Amino acid sequence: MRTRTGARLRSPFLSDRTRPSRRTRTAFLAVTALTGGLLLGTQHPAVAGPNLIKNPGFETAGTGADGMPYCWERSGWGDNDFSFDVVADAHSGTKALKVELTRSVDGDRKALITESAACAPAVTEGAQYDLSVWYKSTTPDAAITVFRHDTVAGWQYWTDLKTLDLSAGYQQASVRTPVVPPGTDRISWGVSVYGTGSVTTDDYAMEEVVAEPPDPVCTGTAEECADGKWEVLPTDNPVRSMHSVVLNNGKVLLIAGSGNDTDLFEAGTFTSAVYDPATGSYRTIPTPDDMFCSGHVQLSDGRVLVMSGNKGYPSADGTVGYQGYKDSYVFDPATETYTRTNDMNDGHWYPSATIMGNGDVMSFGGLREDSSGSVTAERWSAAEEKWLPLWQVNQTWSYWGLYPSMILMQDGRLFYSGSHVFGNGTPGTGASIYDYDANTVTDVAGLQNKDERDQSASVLLPPAQDQRVLTIGGGNIDSNPEANRLTDLIDLKQPNPTYTHGPLLPQGTVDLGTGAGPQPQTGAQGKMYGSAVLLPDGKVLETGGALHNRANPVFSSSLFDPATDTFTPVAPDPEARGYHSSAFLLPDGRVMATGDNPGNGTWNHKVSLYTPPYLLKGPRPEITSVAGDHWLYGDTRRITVDRPIVKAELIRPAAVTHSSDPNQRFVDLPLTVDPDDPRTIDLNVTSNPNLAPPGWYMLFAVDAAGVPSVAEWVHLGGPAALAERALESAHIHDFATDLAKPEKKPQKRRASAPVPPQVAGCDRHYGPPDVCVPATFPDSLATPAARCDWLAAHAYGRLKLNGREDPLGLDRNGDGLACGKGDVTGGGVTGAHHH
Numbered sequence: 001m002r003t004r005t006g007a008r009l010r011s012p013f014l015s016d017r018t019r020p021s022r023r024t025r026t027a028f029l030a031v032t033a034l035t036g037g038l039l040l041g042t043q044h045p046a047v048a049g050p051n052l053i054k055n056p057g058f059e060t061a062g063t064g065a066d067g068m069p070y071c072w073e074r075s076g077w078g079d080n081d082f083s084f085d086v087v088a089d090a091h092s093g094t095k096a097l098k099v100e101l102t103r104s105v106d107g108d109r110k111a112l113i114t115e116s117a118a119c120a121p122a123v124t125e126g127a128q129y130d131l132s133v134w135y136k137s138t139t140p141d142a143a144i145t146v147f148r149h150d151t152v153a154g155w156q157y158w159t160d161l162k163t164l165d166l167s168a169g170y171q172q173a174s175v176r177t178p179v180v181p182p183g184t185d186r187i188s189w190g191v192s193v194y195g196t197g198s199v200t201t202d203d204y205a206m207e208e209v210v211a212e213p214p215d216p217v218c219t220g221t222a223e224e225c226a227d228g229k230w231e232v233l234p235t236d237n238p239v240r241s242m243h244s245v246v247l248n249n250g251k252v253l254l255i256a257g258s259g260n261d262t263d264l265f266e267a268g269t270f271t272s273a274v275y276d277p278a279t280g281s282y283r284t285i286p287t288p289d290d291m292f293c294s295g296h297v298q299l300s301d302g303r304v305l306v307m308s309g310n311k312g313y314p315s316a317d318g319t320v321g322y323q324g325y326k327d328s329y330v331f332d333p334a335t336e337t338y339t340r341t342n343d344m345n346d347g348h349w350y351p352s353a354t355i356m357g358n359g360d361v362m363s364f365g366g367l368r369e370d371s372s373g374s375v376t377a378e379r380w381s382a383a384e385e386k387w388l389p390l391w392q393v394n395q396t397w398s399y400w401g402l403y404p405s406m407i408l409m410q411d412g413r414l415f416y417s418g419s420h421v422f423g424n425g426t427p428g429t430g431a432s433i434y435d436y437d438a439n440t441v442t443d444v445a446g447l448q449n450k451d452e453r454d455q456s457a458s459v460l461l462p463p464a465q466d467q468r469v470l471t472i473g474g475g476n477i478d479s480n481p482e483a484n485r486l487t488d489l490i491d492l493k494q495p496n497p498t499y500t501h502g503p504l505l506p507q508g509t510v511d512l513g514t515g516a517g518p519q520p521q522t523g524a525q526g527k528m529y530g531s532a533v534l535l536p537d538g539k540v541l542e543t544g545g546a547l548h549n550r551a552n553p554v555f556s557s558s559l560f561d562p563a564t565d566t567f568t569p570v571a572p573d574p575e576a577r578g579y580h581s582s583a584f585l586l587p588d589g590r591v592m593a594t595g596d597n598p599g600n601g602t603w604n605h606k607v608s609l610y611t612p613p614y615l616l617k618g619p620r621p622e623i624t625s626v627a628g629d630h631w632l633y634g635d636t637r638r639i640t641v642d643r644p645i646v647k648a649e650l651i652r653p654a655a656v657t658h659s660s661d662p663n664q665r666f667v668d669l670p671l672t673v674d675p676d677d678p679r680t681i682d683l684n685v686t687s688n689p690n691l692a693p694p695g696w697y698m699l700f701a702v703d704a705a706g707v708p709s710v711a712e713w714v715h716l717g718g719p720a721a722l723a724e725r726a727l728e729s730a731h732i733h734d735f736a737t738d739l740a741k742p743e744k745k746p747q748k749r750r751a752s753a754p755v756p757p758q759v760a761g762c763d764r765h766y767g768p769p770d771v772c773v774p775a776t777f778p779d780s781l782a783t784p785a786a787r788c789d790w791l792a793a794h795a796y797g798r799l800k801l802n803g804r805e806d807p808l809g810l811d812r813n814g815d816g817l818a819c820g821k822g823d824v825t826g827g828g829v830t831g832a833h834h835h
């Protein structure tokens with residue numbers, strides 16, 4: 001077998017080799033045609049594909065009244081003053097096209113290839129194309145923008161590829177498209193001008209990239225190469241961490257606080273640990289507060305903002321629930337210390353945290369200091385490094401529930417996906433678009449069973465530019481049905497985004513606590529508490545989960561491919577990963593999984609590592625150099641790699657808890673491949689901070705077999721993040737502006753929302769607060785004996801009553817002990833003791 005080296009790939013980017021001007025191309029193609037048979041047999045032909053663009057230099061006039069050249073049309077939107085003119089200032093020939101904006105509030109103007117079968121180039125699904133254009137520009141606000149023709153849905157915005165530098169004289173911009181999505185038969189593209197100034201363009205070209213896929217290589221067993229492999233690490237996680245934050249030095253912050261352990265809480269023992277994947281070691285660090293079930297997000301400088309946490313556990317009499325701190329801290333990865341910030345305006349146990357395009361952080365939901373629900377929106381100012389006072393923050397007084405999944409959209413609005421923790425979804429459709437600046441909330445339709453998406457997982461699919469969200473599974477800790485297999489997809493680029501049904505989750509095995517071990521799932525059994533992890537090859541790993549409220553772990557993992565909207569089952573994590581578990585991508589391309597906190601109060605300290613199939617395909621591409629690690633929006637940054645790649649991206653490191661990581665995103669970096677050396681590549685960075693909020697990212701380069709490099713860390717930021725544009729609408733396309741549902745007006749000002757004290761689905765009449773006797777038992781457990789058997793099978797141990805009431809009928813002899821000897825006959829009540 002041939003070894004996999006760069007040299008083995010036979011000139012994979014044929015069309016890059018030569019980029020003749022339009023003038024010379026005709027002659028060149030004639031030579032190619034004459035010698036084609038000969039070239040096929042050679043190892044390194046340098047052949048440019050034909051230019052797929054009609055009238056690429058505007059030399060042929062059109063017939064329309066608007067004066068546009070043949071096969072070119074005017075396009076654009078928004079509030080601006082503009083002109084389109086055919087001018088004599090050509091790069092070649094006698095004509096060029098000038099687009100000018102003299103006033104710009106929002107939107108853009110662009111000359112596009114006419115969106116017709118006669119003019120728009122036909123493309124092949126799965127192929128890539130090199131686009132190039134000669135241009136002059138007097139504005140920094142110009143980008144190559146692509147539309148695609150969907151065979152079902154028609155013409156639609158696809159993506160932005162490259163921001164054009166200012167240029168007084170003609171220069172050429174070239175960039176490679178991503179893989180053409182399924183269902184696409186044509187594309188149209190042009191230069192979008194979205195700020196005042198002019199851009200004159202000429203001599204467009206579009207050539208198909210011809211890449212030979214590498215031979216398959218397998219360095220494991222056939223099963224491993226298909227499904228990947230899990231290993232359980234020899235060293236246990238020293239803390240009961242339900243929070244995992246990947247730091248910009250490659251280490252992982254694991255926050256436990258009291259770790260949902262009332263003994264630790266009463267002792268004031270709060271912990272965090274920093275895990276170093278390079279050594280496999282943990283360092284336990286002092287933790288100033290009970291950050292159990294706090295919120296967290298990396299700030300733009302790489303420090304971690306940690307907000308709220310547990311001020312107090314529920315009272316024994318069941319009248320007071322969990323109480324949330326107003327406290328907030330910043331964790332510095334360099335010193336591994338926490339520093340207190342100013343307080344939030346309200347307490348927020350289980351808050352969301354979303355970083356915005358300007359580096360501010362928005363936080364919603366959770367429980368207040370008195371255990372009622374917080375209706376206070378909180379905003380962390382990046383400029384002032386503090387939580388803003390209430391009067392500076394727009395308020396709708398909405399109660400968003402616990403850990404509401406709030407995903408930043410490309411125009412700065414927030415998408416509430418419907419993923420949340422504990423009980424029912426929000427009133428209405430259970431999902432909405434929240435416009436902070438306008439202070440409006442508008443429901444979006446289509447989320448299935450919105451009241452059974454408790455502890456579902458939502459993720460912005462790769463690439464972020466596609467603005468699609470996947471929501472996976474879920475259950476309901478109050479009604480406690482079997483968790484479901486539902487998945488839902490939404491395309492936030494549509495005028496009226498609506499969830500559509502995704503494929504059912506693949507099933508694995510489930511441990512029902514019967515003693516028989518994990519059994520194949522049946523019927524509609526799915527999972528809640530699952531994790532969704534973006535992988536560098538552009539797929540999503542969903543893994544772990546459980547069938548019921550803090551019980552019955554599900555062992556299944558699968559890969560979701562956003563290119564096909566399908567799941568492929570892979571090897572499952574051998575460890576239980578239910579409540580308080582998390583999974584996240586490491587910079588080396590593997591996935592780490594921690595935690596599990598079943599209802600009996602125990603903790604799974606075992607840590608698993610997943611090696612995806614892409615790491616069992618032979619040598620990985622290597623990033624051999626990066627032009628600086630501080631990148632700006634709209635930049636073009638050169639990297640070198642040891643062999644050709646087909647994709648590069650920035651992945652925002654995880655900050656995950658309770659299946660929720662709304663900041664996780666995969667930002668595609670369109671390639672400009674050096675025509676003379678495919679190992680020298682310019683990466684085109686988005687100019688839109690809402691697509692990639694400022695901060696540290698993992699830069700991956702991926703080859704044609706989907707094998708990623710090890711990540712390099714780069715910081716993305718710059719003035720664009722602070723520009724007003726970052727807070728307002730994106731230039732690229734008018735989207736999600738034709739919502740069918742009416743805007744909800746802000747609610748009346750109020751202090752809080754009522755939340756029952758048994759919010760976590762646990763019956764507080766039994767046992768300590770860190771043990772969760774389900775308020776609703778799984779179906780079919782109707783009798784006290786059956787319930788006692790279930791508790792015993794799930795190792796609940798001794799359960800004292802907290803008062804005289806016994807609503808579940810577990811203490812029939814009234815001795816103050818649930819499911820004691822005198823309570824059950826023939827029920828064999830045994831099991832491990834808690835603590």
Ligand SMILES: [Cu+2]
Pocket residue numbers: 242293580658
């Ligand atoms: Cu929790």
